[in-house]
Amino acid sequence: MTRTIKLTLRYDGTAYGGFAPQPNAVTISALLREAIRRATGEVPRLAVAGRTDAGVHARGQVVSFSTASRIPADRFPHALNAHLPHDVVAVAAEEVPPAFHARYDAVSKVYSYTIDNSPFPDPLLRRYAWFVPQPLDLGAMRAAAALLVGRHDFAAFRSTGGAAKTSVRTLHRLEVAEVPGAPVVGRLLRIEAEADGFLYNMVRILAGTLVEVGLGRRSLDDVRAALATGDRTRAGRTAPPHGLCLEAVRYPE
Amino acid sequence: MTRTIKLTLRYDGTAYGGFAPQPNAVTISALLREAIRRATGEVPRLAVAGRTDAGVHARGQVVSFSTASRIPADRFPHALNAHLPHDVVAVAAEEVPPAFHARYDAVSKVYSYTIDNSPFPDPLLRRYAWFVPQPLDLGAMRAAAALLVGRHDFAAFRSTGGAAKTSVRTLHRLEVAEVPGAPVVGRLLRIEAEADGFLYNMVRILAGTLVEVGLGRRSLDDVRAALATGDRTRAGRTAPPHGLCLEAVRYPE
Known part of the structure; x- marks a missing residue:
């Protein structure tokens, strides 16, 4: 069964090339994708609310993705933080309706x-x-x-x-x-x-x-x-x- | 003519072995002493209000020292910051009576x-x-x-x-x-x-x-x-x- 997860992230952007994938920089999305891969075995497509630039921080970034894993939604922060560096932290997660999109649904x-x-x-x-x-x-x-x-x-x-x-x-x-x-x-x-x-x-x-x-x-x-x-x-x-x-x-x- | 200077410091203590001199760590006092030496040519004896430990920060640390230099008191922050790292910053300085001592006079x-x-x-x-x-x-x-x-x-x-x-x-x-x-x-x-x-x-x-x-x-x-x-x-x-x-x-x- 596929579920959609809404994840809230905090990060110190100092060390990173922003959120969105980039060829020559470590990005938040690359770190997050890898953490999800290690936790679930899946490489998800990520939707993100705000594509923050290099050096920009976040206390309430929101990302959504779908997953077939059985990790309970509220355990995702623990599961992902085990594979994330100290300056990128998942702080909350919940299951949302399948069509939820972190960017398009933001008001x-x-x-x-x-x-x-x-x-x-x-x-x-x-x-x-x-x-x-x-x-x-x-x-x-x-x-x-x-x-x-x-x-x-x-x-x-x-x-x-x-x-x-x-x-x-x-x-x-x-x-x-x-x-x-x-x-x-x-x-x-x-x-x-x-x-x-x-x-x-x-x-x-x-x-x-x-x-x-x-x-x-x-x-x-x-x-x-x-x-x-x-x-x-x-x-x-x-x-x-x-x-x-x-x-x-x-x-x- | 010798004057006594009261200096206010801010620092991020993360990288340092505290304020007081230590054999095997970079300390705030060593950095400050070296900055004063480079600005004035003198190696002063420093009095400090709070001997903060390794990793402890300061927004209002106070240090006093005497100097024969002609740098105007209120120019000391500029003169010292030129020789201090970005995580140690002199933010204010004033001339005080000769007997002033940053620690003993603190109320x-x-x-x-x-x-x-x-x-x-x-x-x-x-x-x-x-x-x-x-x-x-x-x-x-x-x-x-x-x-x-x-x-x-x-x-x-x-x-x-x-x-x-x-x-x-x-x-x-x-x-x-x-x-x-x-x-x-x-x-x-x-x-x-x-x-x-x-x-x-x-x-x-x-x-x-x-x-x-x-x-x-x-x-x-x-x-x-x-x-x-x-x-x-x-x-x-x-x-x-x-x-x-x-x-x-x-x-x-």
Whole structure:
């Protein structure tokens, strides 16, 4: 009997060439496929909710695959973790209806982007936060974020290389918060973005744009113009990958 | 002219043999001494607020030393970071009165101890949190913490090897909190301890004791007995070093 398994994964992306298969890098999908092969004897076709890039992390990545193995669904994390490295961890698994697809069935995804806004980089965050030493105007960043929330054509906020047919997306939330429990020096900012889908590099370009607004290098009018024209050069730079983390993927109840 | 400099340091202790000089390990003090030598030409005698062990981290370690160099006090972080690895960062420096001593003048120290209380370890926290998969009774941990706060003989809460003459300390705070922004699976706990001074391994034994109480393996009466008898075997295990972080050192205003 074939079942479909929905698997939730966490990983530290530092050492890897992203999720999707690649010729010259160790990828999360290759590690996961091999772990499934060793646990079940099968080489599954994987569906993944978010194809994270090299260096990007995940706390709530979702993968689905079908299997004929008899491993109980809730034992899959144990079975797979025995064959996964310490920086890739299966944290939950459940059986879902046969037609379930981790990407197509997702109704929204939540990403975080972390910024170490201190005069000197915090060594404990060097793999997980973008170090931006200059002062950032949080109010301006939030005003820009408010312009971006909603259903828009985000053509200016994607890198070439994505395969999406339309660049219209609904950005449900784009929040900029100071993380409580402040360090002794500086502060930690966290951008949280939730959308029905993200274009290639979209969260990193949103983060780069908000930071440039926070630095005073880009205005709210620039953000409006980026949305209106779809011109990539009107949006900010692509923020580095290591600040990005796929936090959660939501599905219909 | 000789000046005394008070330097604040952050470090990821993962790769190092602790702060204090050791024959067969790279230590934070050796790195710092070498960075000062390269920046000033002098080999200083360092005073340090907290002699953190191998694997222990710091966000607010304080070191003092005297120097005849003409580097302006507030330029020391830049000057030293040029010669320090990425996981050891000077974040602040100021000139202080000549007699200032980072350890003797400290009125209190604040340590955090982080616990990844999830069914499976979070790979993003594997260097910074103790993974405890079993359910923890937060209420019981807080009740035990309340017993420990105050001026007590903490003889049961120290490892052999410390040089302290008395084991009486005042524990100002011992708080157990759930870190907000919960991950998708499990939860993150943070113990924060502030005292006028800590015995050797004291925070790690406090953390180990609170966790054993949270697991139901040790009772509040055990904690009372540990305090009353000074018997090390009545307190809990020494929690692993990587969950521990020296957050801040306080000095008289």
